[in-house]
Amino acid sequence: xxxxxxxxxxxxxxxxxxxxxxxxxxxxxxxxxxxxxxxxxxxxxxxxxxxxxxxxxxxxxxxxxxxxxxxxxxxxxxxxxxxxxxxxxxxxxxxxxxxxxxxxxxxxxxxxxxxxxxxxxxxxxxxxxxxxxxxxxxxxxxxxxxxxxxxxxxxxxxxxxxxxxxxxxxxxxxxxxxxxxxxxxxxxxxxxxxxxxxxxxxxxxxxxxxxxxxxxxxxxxxxxxxxxxxxxxxxxxxxxxxxxxxxxxxxxxxxxxxxxxxxxxxxxxxxxxxxxxxxxxxxxxxxxxxxxxxxxxxxxxxxxxxxxxxxxxxxxxxxxxxxxxxxxxxxxxxxxxxxxxxxxxxxxxxxxx
Amino acid sequence: xxxxxxxxxxxxxxxxxxxxxxxxxxxxxxxxxxxxxxxxxxxxxxxxxxxxxxxxxxxxxxxxxxxxxxxxxxxxxxxxxxxxxxxxxxxxxxxxxxxxxxxxxxxxxxxxxxxxxxxxxxxxxxxxxxxxxxxxxxxxxxxxxxxxxxxxxxxxxxxxxxxxxxxxxxxxxxxxxxxxxxxxxxxxxxxxxxxxxxxxxxxxxxxxxxxxxxxxxxxxxxxxxxxxxxxxxxxxxxxxxxxxxxxxxxxxxxxxxxxxxxxxxxxxxxxxxxxxxxxxxxxxxxxxxxxxxxxxxxxxxxxxxxxxxxxxxxxxxxxxxxxxxxxxxxxxxxxxxxxxxxxxxxxxxxxxx
Numbered sequence: 001x002x003x004x005x006x007x008x009x010x011x012x013x014x015x016x017x018x019x020x021x022x023x024x025x026x027x028x029x030x031x032x033x034x035x036x037x038x039x040x041x042x043x044x045x046x047x048x049x050x051x052x053x054x055x056x057x058x059x060x061x062x063x064x065x066x067x068x069x070x071x072x073x074x075x076x077x078x079x080x081x082x083x084x085x086x087x088x089x090x091x092x093x094x095x096x097x098x099x100x101x102x103x104x105x106x107x108x109x110x111x112x113x114x115x116x117x118x119x120x121x122x123x124x125x126x127x128x129x130x131x132x133x134x135x136x137x138x139x140x141x142x143x144x145x146x147x148x149x150x151x152x153x154x155x156x157x158x159x160x161x162x163x164x165x166x167x168x169x170x171x172x173x174x175x176x177x178x179x180x181x182x183x184x185x186x187x188x189x190x191x192x193x194x195x196x197x198x199x200x201x202x203x204x205x206x207x208x209x210x211x212x213x214x215x216x217x218x219x220x221x222x223x224x225x226x227x228x229x230x231x232x233x234x235x236x237x238x239x240x241x242x243x244x245x246x247x248x249x250x251x252x253x254x255x256x257x258x259x260x261x262x263x264x265x266x267x268x269x270x271x272x273x274x275x276x277x278x279x280x281x282x283x284x285x286x287x288x289x290x291x292x293x294x295x296x297x298x299x300x301x302x303x304x305x306x307x308x309x310x311x312x313x314x315x316x317x318x319x320x321x322x323x324x325x326x327x328x329x330x331x332x333x334x335x336x337x338x339x340x341x342x343x344x345x346x347x348x349x350x351x352x353x
Numbered sequence: 354x355x356x357x358x359x360x361x362x363x364x365x366x367x368x369x370x371x372x373x374x375x376x377x378x379x380x381x382x383x384x385x386x387x388x389x390x391x392x393x394x395x396x397x398x399x400x401x402x403x404x405x406x407x408x409x410x411x412x413x414x415x416x417x418x419x420x421x422x423x424x425x426x427x428x429x430x431x432x433x434x435x436x437x438x439x440x441x442x443x444x445x446x447x448x449x450x451x452x453x454x455x456x457x458x459x460x461x462x463x464x465x466x467x468x469x470x471x472x473x474x475x476x477x478x479x480x481x482x483x484x485x486x487x488x489x490x491x492x493x494x495x496x497x498x499x500x501x502x503x504x505x506x507x508x509x510x511x512x513x514x515x516x517x518x519x520x521x522x523x524x525x526x527x528x529x530x531x532x533x534x535x536x537x538x539x540x541x542x543x544x545x546x547x548x549x550x551x552x553x554x555x556x557x558x559x560x561x562x563x564x565x566x567x568x569x570x571x572x573x574x575x576x577x578x579x580x581x582x583x584x585x586x587x588x589x590x591x592x593x594x595x596x597x598x599x600x601x602x603x604x605x606x607x608x609x610x611x612x613x614x615x616x617x618x619x620x621x622x623x624x625x626x627x628x629x630x631x632x633x634x635x636x637x638x639x640x641x642x643x644x645x646x647x648x649x650x651x652x653x654x655x656x657x658x659x660x661x662x663x664x665x666x667x668x669x670x671x672x673x674x675x676x677x678x679x680x681x682x683x684x685x686x687x688x689x690x691x692x693x694x695x696x697x698x699x700x701x702x703x704x705x706x
Binding site: 261262264265268269271272273274275276277278279336339351 | 614615617618621622624625626627628629630631632689692704
């Protein structure tokens with residue numbers, strides 16, 4: 001299995017046809033390191049190569065990873081790295097590394113393990129909808145199985161040791177991705193983010209790097225990894241995410257009661273531009289698709305599902321565009337191709353008049 | 354005949370179904386004053402009332418003005434004043450006056466005479482297309498007929514005397530309105546305007562007041578009224594306008610050769626927004642209709658004529674909207690009504706895919 005195969009399917013964090021409404025996806029991640037081996041950024045090349053070589057073998061022996069995709073960062077083309085980032089399978093950090101780092105991805109893309117990113121192991125489980133507890137439990141099982149083969153760096157008082165002190169303890173980062181288009185239209189996102197920050201939660205944009213929230217997609221994650229057990233951490237994130245969903249739902253109700261015509265205008269314009277533009281930047285496309293997704297949630301758009309919008313968002317990212325067109329594209333060519341793909345994607349879609 | 358009747362028809366300066374391409378309309382205007390009577394801004398109310406009373410009688414006796422619309426600024430509702438401005442029949446200046454000023458408009462709206470605006474008489478002839486010489490000749494005939502009934506303020510060396518020194522001499526202002534959407538897309542309008550200014554010509558936006566060029570509509574007019582005979586003035590404006598049309602045509606050729614996809618994008622987006630927005634400000638509507646007009650000129654839009662776009666531009670102006678809806682509208686209500694009217698206007702219109 002190659003990266004080429006990935007782009008034929010929607011990403012694992014996409015809804016796969018399930019209408020998840022405001023909640024887009026849930027993701028859990030565990031940071032783990034091997035005892036008495038230097039963290040990747042301090043290790044020599046030889047040591048990193050040895051860790052990658054050993055870990056790819058160990059991981060391939062884990063339940064569910066027997067036919068996993070194994071990707072060596074020493075061999076990957078730039079476009080493949082972009083595809084992995086866009087599918088939320090690898091971080092920017094990992095895809096900037098070379099030989100000695102790698103990625104192991106299950107067939108379903110639900111489980112992904114980065115080797116020699118910032119830590120020796122970064123285990124990830126991701127799926128559509130509000131399934132954070134299930135994702136944590138899957139990771140926990142994988143982690144337990146791994147612990148029989150790998151001796152982790154563990155401190156009896158601190159817990160799991162990690163390269164960055166912000167991960168020490170559980171090494172667990174849970175996140176829920178929400179589509180906050182209603183709060184955005186009401187200009188209330190900032191207030192919600194401030195509240196979450198005060199409660200000890202982090203809010204980030206779509207790609208999990210930087211704070212830019214393309215397409216009004218926001219990831220809520222825990223900041224604390226120390227002095228709290230994993231299940232409490234996960235339940236805390238879920239409670240927070242559910243609270244934000246209530247805010248979003250309330251904002252949408254207020255929009256439809258007090259500003260219905262503005263919602264119709266917002267959704268209508270997005271549809272009008274997406275179905276008639278000949279040039280679309282990635283940023284504009286995601287922004288307009290977000291408005292259309294809100295319209296779908298409101299029942300204003302016919303013959304279109306949130307899952308199909310997620311597909312369009314993913315497939316029109318620069319890496320996916322280059323990969324599917326099988327050639328290098330200039331930014332201008334990408335913008336044309338993107339507009340053409342989205343126009344085709346929206347064929348047969350109708351909007352409330 | 355009342356102002357109510359006007360709004361049922363397109364304005365006289367609109368193309369009436371004729372495809373005029375880049376040239377929208379031609380307008381000639383003569384400033385005249387009555388000998389030994391103070392200019393309107395210096396005259397007392399009684400004197401102004403007398404001039405208006407006399408002149409409305411004299412004008413009604415002129416050829417072509419027998420069944421003219423006679424409008425007294427002392428009696429006109431604000432919405433009617435807005436309609437007259439939007440139809441290019443009266444200036445902002447005139448419509449801000451009260452009793453003692455007025456307007457005489459021929460049935461076809463081709464001839465309009467403002468009484469006691471800045472000057473005692475402002476004669477105007479306006480029609481679609483490049484017809485400035487014809488418009489001047491019509492005005493000249495009216496002026497000659499009027500001169501048999503009215504003794505004009507005339508100085509043997511200076512020529513016709515006017516309230517503002519910039520009109521002294523011929524009192525003639527000719528203008529041609531051009532749709533410069535191609536030059537605008539190429540960012541070359543400023544250079545053309547600078548060139549025209551250096552040659553002694555004035556360039557103004559759609560409404561002839563201020564320099565804002567809504568919808569890429571530009572009026573080119575003469576600055577000089579002294580020391581040049583009328584026909585030379587008119588021929589000079591026509592030559593300049595034709596030169597600008599050549600520039601515009603050249604810009605359009607370059608656009609279609611080098612930036613075809615951007616033109617398709619520009620026109621497609623305008624169509625997409627106009628046919629799906631629920632809220633449209635007057636400024637945005639005119640801007641997008643200009644893009645659509647360019648698309649029509651390029652043959653990219655089916656079932657739509659420039660004349661029909663002109664209609665939409667005029668009928669969705671604030672005054673016309675209020676007049677046709679027969680009630681006072683808040684700006685928000687106007688924006689909704691405008692969007693609805695334009696959507697209806699574009700029914701059956703198709704765009705090149």
